[in-house]
Amino acid sequence: MAVLVPAVFFGLITFWLHRRIVRATALPRPWSGVADVALTVMWALAVIGFASGRSLDPSWARPIGSVGLIWIGMVFYLFLGLAIIGLISFGANIIRRIRRRRTGTDETTDAAARRLHRMRIATAAVVVVALGVTGYGVFEASRPQVTEVSATFDGLPPQFDGLRIAVVSDLHVGPARDASFTRRVVDEINAQNPDLVLLVGDLTDGTIPYVRDTLEPLADLRAPLGVFGVSGNHEYYSDDGGRWLDVWEEYGIRTLRNSRVPLTVDGATIQLAGVHDATAPDPYEPDLTAALEGSSPDDFVLLLAHQPKQAVEASDLGVELQFSGHTHGGQMWPIRYLVPLQQPSVLGLDRIGNTVLYTTRGAGAWDPPVRVLAPPEITMFTLRATP
Numbered sequence: 001m002a003v004l005v006p007a008v009f010f011g012l013i014t015f016w017l018h019r020r021i022v023r024a025t026a027l028p029r030p031w032s033g034v035a036d037v038a039l040t041v042m043w044a045l046a047v048i049g050f051a052s053g054r055s056l057d058p059s060w061a062r063p064i065g066s067v068g069l070i071w072i073g074m075v076f077y078l079f080l081g082l083a084i085i086g087l088i089s090f091g092a093n094i095i096r097r098i099r100r101r102r103t104g105t106d107e108t109t110d111a112a113a114r115r116l117h118r119m120r121i122a123t124a125a126v127v128v129v130a131l132g133v134t135g136y137g138v139f140e141a142s143r144p145q146v147t148e149v150s151a152t153f154d155g156l157p158p159q160f161d162g163l164r165i166a167v168v169s170d171l172h173v174g175p176a177r178d179a180s181f182t183r184r185v186v187d188e189i190n191a192q193n194p195d196l197v198l199l200v201g202d203l204t205d206g207t208i209p210y211v212r213d214t215l216e217p218l219a220d221l222r223a224p225l226g227v228f229g230v231s232g233n234h235e236y237y238s239d240d241g242g243r244w245l246d247v248w249e250e251y252g253i254r255t256l257r258n259s260r261v262p263l264t265v266d267g268a269t270i271q272l273a274g275v276h277d278a279t280a281p282d283p284y285e286p287d288l289t290a291a292l293e294g295s296s297p298d299d300f301v302l303l304l305a306h307q308p309k310q311a312v313e314a315s316d317l318g319v320e321l322q323f324s325g326h327t328h329g330g331q332m333w334p335i336r337y338l339v340p341l342q343q344p345s346v347l348g349l350d351r352i353g354n355t356v357l358y359t360t361r362g363a364g365a366w367d368p369p370v371r372v373l374a375p376p377e378i379t380m381f382t383l384r385a386t387p
Contacts, residue, residue, distance in 0.1 A: 017079075147380065190220070230306060
């Protein structure tokens with residue numbers, strides 16, 4: 001069932017593409033047959049890509065499934081472009097019918113031929129543009145860059161002034177990317193010499209038996225104050241989220257499960273708290289009140305919560321700073337303009353009530369390894385205390 005639903009969905013999209021690319025343009029043989037074969041093959045690869053790491057062993061499924069996942073990214077732009085052409089064509093057909101009724105004349109053969117020619121040119125242009133944008137998106141998604149950010153806080157103990165924190169989220173390794181991608185991210189983090197490393201969820205897509213090996217390089221993360229992490233929503237999609245967090249612990253990551261830990265520098269202390277994802281199922285529902293139990297109202301609290309919308313409760317409970325991921329910065333333009341329908345912040349520094357929120361774009365990409373105008377990032381966040 002987990003694969004059947006996306007297979008049917010991708011199949012419907014493939015049929016729609018056949019209607020728009022082959023039928024609407026009256027593509028002649030043999031090109032119509034070539035196009036239909038190509039669409040069918042890419043549908044099959046997309047299904048394999050979606051199932052890779054979930055119900056198929058990525059050791060063989062990943063190489064071919066990655067092509068299918070990239071195709072899903074291209075389909076997104078094909079859909080946008082062809083839908084616009086379809087709407088324009090639909091509107092033009094209505095206008096032509098109205099004119100024919102008023103004039104009582106039929107469309108000439110030459111006019112119909114010119115219209116078909118324009119349709120073919122427009123469709124070909126959409127295919128070329130979608131291919132180019134997707135190719136660029138694959139390149140952009142493959143290069144996580146270090147982003148330097150800093151913020152000043154009145155309640156931060158001066159001993160923590162200048163503390164450098166590596167914030168990483170949304171690796172999504174497994175279906176399209178293996179441990180080599182994780183290794184690159186780990187090496188980049190260690191090269192920054194952070195004082196603290198924080199992982200904000202969605203590290204994998206898949207089941208533990210199939211994709212746990214993709215996280216092995218995380219065992220090499222190094223920071224004087226430690227490496228900590230919280231679950232994202234994807235930890236619960238394909239497997240038990242609690243078991244995934246147990247795997248993280250095996251790699252040296254201290255997981256915060258509705259809990260907190262004091263961090264001490266030169267005798268001064270702040271509280272590092274973490275909660276489960278906002279959509280985590282029973283028995284992993286987020287509980288910020290439990291996470292903060294025992295802390296003082298005067299404590300500076302740094303919270304890890306996968307989704308930015310969790311900052312609303314954080315503000316009510318006196319959290320000074322929250323790190324989140326989840327949004328990917330939209331991942332593929334123009335999705336970023338839809339994110340505010342679900343989240344209070346898309347990317348970067350923001351303020352939600354009394355809480356400063358930083359939302360990282362994440363280092364990986366979900367399903368299509370494609371990013372367009374939303375480059376992946378490894379955030380180096382520097383804490384500053386008010387003089």
